Amino acid sequence: MTEVTMTVNGKSVTADVEPDTLLADFIRQNLSLTGTHVGCDTSQCGACCVLVDGDSMKSCTMLAVQADGAEITTIEGLATNGTFHPMQQAFHDNHALQCGFCTPGMLISAIDLATKNPDISESEIRHGLEGNLCRCTGYHNIVKAVKAGADAMRG
Amino acid sequence: MSFAYHKAASVNDAASQAGGDAALLAGGMTLLPAIKLGLSDPRRLVDLADLGELRGITRDGDTLTIGSMTRHADVAASAEVQGAIPALAKLAGGIGDAQVRHRGTIGGSIANNDPAADYPAACLGLGATIVTTSREIAADDFFTGLFETALEEGEIITSVRFPVPEKAAYEKFVQPASRFALVGVFAAQGPAGTRVAVTGAGLSGVYRASDMEAALESDFSADAIDGITVPEDNMAADIHAAADYRAHLVKVIAGRAIAAAAG
Numbered sequence: 001m002t003e004v005t006m007t008v009n010g011k012s013v014t015a016d017v018e019p020d021t022l023l024a025d026f027i028r029q030n031l032s033l034t035g036t037h038v039g040c041d042t043s044q045c046g047a048c049c050v051l052v053d054g055d056s057m058k059s060c061t062m063l064a065v066q067a068d069g070a071e072i073t074t075i076e077g078l079a080t081n082g083t084f085h086p087m088q089q090a091f092h093d094n095h096a097l098q099c100g101f102c103t104p105g106m107l108i109s110a111i112d113l114a115t116k117n118p119d120i121s122e123s124e125i126r127h128g129l130e131g132n133l134c135r136c137t138g139y140h141n142i143v144k145a146v147k148a149g150a151d152a153m154r155g
Numbered sequence: 156m157s158f159a160y161h162k163a164a165s166v167n168d169a170a171s172q173a174g175g176d177a178a179l180l181a182g183g184m185t186l187l188p189a190i191k192l193g194l195s196d197p198r199r200l201v202d203l204a205d206l207g208e209l210r211g212i213t214r215d216g217d218t219l220t221i222g223s224m225t226r227h228a229d230v231a232a233s234a235e236v237q238g239a240i241p242a243l244a245k246l247a248g249g250i251g252d253a254q255v256r257h258r259g260t261i262g263g264s265i266a267n268n269d270p271a272a273d274y275p276a277a278c279l280g281l282g283a284t285i286v287t288t289s290r291e292i293a294a295d296d297f298f299t300g301l302f303e304t305a306l307e308e309g310e311i312i313t314s315v316r317f318p319v320p321e322k323a324a325y326e327k328f329v330q331p332a333s334r335f336a337l338v339g340v341f342a343a344q345g346p347a348g349t350r351v352a353v354t355g356a357g358l359s360g361v362y363r364a365s366d367m368e369a370a371l372e373s374d375f376s377a378d379a380i381d382g383i384t385v386p387e388d389n390m391a392a393d394i395h396a397a398a399d400y401r402a403h404l405v406k407v408i409a410g411r412a413i414a415a416a417a418g
Binding site: 058 | 157184192202252332
């Protein structure tokens with residue numbers, strides 16, 4: 001076992017983990033934050049995306065020990081006091097989900113993109129979301145939502 | 156999968172721990188999926204993540220040096236790279252997806268030498284030098300076969316030096332699910348000569364298209380390769396593309412890369 005300490009959604013957590021524990025499993029099982037989904041488990045679908053020190057990463061393709069000392073944001077860390085993050089509100093307003101399985105990863109990736117590129121274009125959104133697969137929506141409403149969310153984040 | 160984990164405290168520490176049943180962990184974008192699929196089964200992982208001296212981008216005259224642990228996203232966003240070798244910044248920005256680019260590193264990519272990876276084409280196409288803990292290796296001597304390199308056991312890549320070219324471009328036809336290159340071509344002219352490096356297609360991995368290079372010596376234009384036929388005998392064939400299709404694509408994508416480099 002190896003001791004890891006990281007900040008998850010603003011709270012410091014310390015735990016002993018096996019070296020082969022995936023960050024996704026650590027988040028879901030040790031921390032009971034099951035909003036981070038594991039879809040393909042082969043680093044293709046992006047449902048498991050979390051922010052690690054501000055960059056979107058696939059938590060199924062990262063070891064918990066690699067996140068030692070990092071600052072992690074999961075889907076549970078986006079809303080404040082029951083109020084949606086502007087990107088969550090934009091997904092709601094634009095009907096950017098159907099089954100919702102990919103949505104936590106989509107939101108994390110979208111927030112990463114919009115934070116680094118506030119005036120993001122449609123083609124930049126499509127390129128930026130290449131690592132997030134949605135099998136329901138056909139992406140159009142997701143792209144609209146990310147644009148609207150980016151505009152709202154800019155204020 | 157079951158392994159011990161060691162976070163290297165220095166390059167020397169990493170080198171002393173490497174080799175045998177250990178695997179070096181850079182970004183882990185290939186190694187971790189390979190371990191999860193049972194394709195790789197190391198007993199120990201030696202993590203290079205804390206070695207800040209292996210990260211960073213510097214330009215000294217006509218040489219651009221990229222530390223081996225520099226992530227694709229950092230190469231893509233670097234003003235230094237965009238100014239010196241825009242084709243390299245573009246290549247890095249097209250690897251995998253955003254999440255892969257946030258973790259994957261140049262050293263990890265070339266040490267793995269996946270036959271469809273992008274960076275090997277840039278190294279070969281620009282005539283880069285791979286700097287390791289024990290020596291300097293010319294890209295021409297580095298990539299020795301599918302997932303094979305000239306690296307000895309325990310030898311660690313510390314940086315890659317690229318001579319700044321006069322002209323360079325990278326074009327690829329992506330495999331739409333993985334975003335690896337079905338065929339990728341890096342064409343350049345500069346201090347390392349006229350070079351056309353092809354990834355994704357060759358049976359033995361990345362290679363230089365010497366017939367195209369010869370044709371471009373006197374006339375660096377897409378028209379110069381018109382008369383060249385790419386034989387299908389040395390082309391890879393798999394579920395994604397047959398050998399004749401890859402051979403055809405090599406010429407098409409080379410033409411685009413040469414045209415883009417010629418400007």
